[in-house]
Each structure stands twice: as structure tokens, then as C-alpha cells.
Amino acid sequence: MNAADYQSFADAWESRATIRTRPRRVLENDDKLIYPLGRQPLVLGETFLRECPQLRDFALVQTLYKFINDVVIFETEIVDKTARNIAKNRFDVTFPFACRYDAMTVVVDEDYHALVAMDFMQQTIAMTGIGPIELPGEIELSRAIPAAVALAPQHLRGAVELICVAIAENTVTGDVAAFAKDDTIKQSIKGLMADHLLDEGRHSGFWSRMVRIYWHTASEGDRHCIAQILPVFIGHYLTNDIQRSFDLRLIDALPINDRVQQSLRDEVSGVAFPINRHHPLVANIVQFFRSSSLLDSPCVQSALRDYLI
Numbered sequence: 001m002n003a004a005d006y007q008s009f010a011d012a013w014e015s016r017a018t019i020r021t022r023p024r025r026v027l028e029n030d031d032k033l034i035y036p037l038g039r040q041p042l043v044l045g046e047t048f049l050r051e052c053p054q055l056r057d058f059a060l061v062q063t064l065y066k067f068i069n070d071v072v073i074f075e076t077e078i079v080d081k082t083a084r085n086i087a088k089n090r091f092d093v094t095f096p097f098a099c100r101y102d103a104m105t106v107v108v109d110e111d112y113h114a115l116v117a118m119d120f121m122q123q124t125i126a127m128t129g130i131g132p133i134e135l136p137g138e139i140e141l142s143r144a145i146p147a148a149v150a151l152a153p154q155h156l157r158g159a160v161e162l163i164c165v166a167i168a169e170n171t172v173t174g175d176v177a178a179f180a181k182d183d184t185i186k187q188s189i190k191g192l193m194a195d196h197l198l199d200e201g202r203h204s205g206f207w208s209r210m211v212r213i214y215w216h217t218a219s220e221g222d223r224h225c226i227a228q229i230l231p232v233f234i235g236h237y238l239t240n241d242i243q244r245s246f247d248l249r250l251i252d253a254l255p256i257n258d259r260v261q262q263s264l265r266d267e268v269s270g271v272a273f274p275i276n277r278h279h280p281l282v283a284n285i286v287q288f289f290r291s292s293s294l295l296d297s298p299c300v301q302s303a304l305r306d307y308l309i
Helices: 010-016 046-051 053-087 097-128 140-150 154-180 187-217 220-237 241-253 258-269 282-291 298-303
Strands: none
Touching: 010 097, 010 187, 046 053, 046 258, 053 097, 053 140, 053 154, 053 241, 097 187, 140 154, 140 220, 154 187, 154 220, 154 282, 187 282, 220 298, 241 258
16 A cells, blocks of 8 residues: 555544544443453452352452553553654654544544543442552553564664554454453443444554555565564563463452462463464454555565464
8 A cells, every 4th residue: 555545534533433422431230240251260260269259240340440451551652652653743654644634533532542441440439339459550562562662773663663553453453342242241331342442443444554554665674674573572462471460469459368369379370371373362463464464575474474374
């Protein structure tokens, strides 16, 4: 895709963006789950089910808070930064005005998603009376993007940042879609996820097109250099360290005896997906590489061979 071929989605944003079209989502006081069981393996473990099943809702509420915290960090510190720099023509890669206008709508959307997430946290605290335990100050991307960018020569750092953010936005879209379809959770949370998905579908396409425009202009040498950095980024992005640390902190907050706590710690420490083609997020990542045209390049195919099915 050439920059000249880019078509703005301004009209679609005006008519469909959630900040323009969706009412406030209000948390229901019903018997539905506040967070999907399958997304917090701790509460499905043998020890938890045997020793403290009555603490399930406390654990799920805390995991919701961590999810909300992750959303706020992702939207305001990761995506917002890159989109804002593109919009204000301060990015290392130069894009035409139509791209920069759309980038500003991404900024508006993402900050609004963060606001809605914070509103939901306030509603949950008010309804349940459960305040959050200490939440992480960063997400995996907070480490993965700087690690990848640091490997790039100065003239490619913006391009690497762009591709990393695009990978993350496309991965999040698939993850949110699965969340939005879960019938076990409260309708307001499903609605929140559906709203988010409506915007993220537009965003994922935007980032893919930005990468296609850049990749079309990149030299073969620059493509080779970036290709070698991609596995490093993926390795950092798919680690489980921050989630594991949070789960251990959550276990420490449970009113249970030391023996049960240690058993839960042992179970949590053994839960981690392998960072290879079998990781549940890799299919989304590979799909991005296809849609953005990166996977058309032999150097990218070679660099990602461990992740390709």
C-alpha cells in the first residue's frame, strides 16, 4: 500500500465511535460473574476449589481490577504515545494528513476506553466494597517495546515502535472479541467489551495499514534488521512474569493459612504457556504479519519460523 492510496475512516468514526454513540455502562448487581473463570486459572486450581472456593468472587474482582489497570496502561501509555506522535507529525516515520487525522481519532478512542475502564473500577469498588490490592505499574509491553527499540539503529527506532504497537493492537482485538462472547459474565461487562471491540476493530486495521505503508518504503537492509528484532519483541511480550507476580500478591491477600497459601503458590508457579507457535496469542500475531504484508518478506518468514504453523 502506498501512502497516496490511504483512505481515511473519518466518516465511520463520526457515526460509530463508542465515545459518540454508546451510553454509560452500569454494573449490574446480579449473580453473573464479574470476570471469566477461564481467565484466572487460580480459582480453577485443585487447591483453591478444595480449600477456599468461597473466595472465588474476591479473586475474580481483583483480577478484574488488574485487567482494568492493564487497559489504562496500554491505552494511555503505549498506544496513545505512538498515535499522538503520528497525529502531530512528530513521529520518525512521516505519514500524510489523512493518516494523522485518523491517528488522532485513535488517541481520542483510547483515552476514552481508559476513562470507561476507570469508571468501571469505581463502580465495582462501590458495589462490592472490595478495594484493589497493589496493582502492577507496568504491563508486558512496557518492557517489550523498549527492549525491541533498543536493538534498532537510530533511524529504525520509530519503525520498530510502530510495528510493536501494531502487533499489540491486533492481538488485543482478538482477545477482546473472545471476552465479549463470554455468556457467564455480567451483561454490562460484555457490553463494555463489545464497545471496546467496535473501536479496536477499526484501530487494528489502521495500524496494519500504517505498517503496510511503512514496509512498502523500507529498504531490504532495513527489513532484514527489523526482522531480526521481531522474535525478541515477541519473547518479551508473551512472558508471564507480571501476571505471575500479581497472582502471588493476590494469594498473599487471601485470608487462608500458610499451608494453603504455599500450595496455591506452587500451582500458580507452574502455570505458563510456552513461548512458541502453541501460545494462544501467536495465531493473532501471525495473522497481523499476514495482513500487514510483513510475512510476504522472506527475511520475516525466516525470523519467525518458530512461530509459523
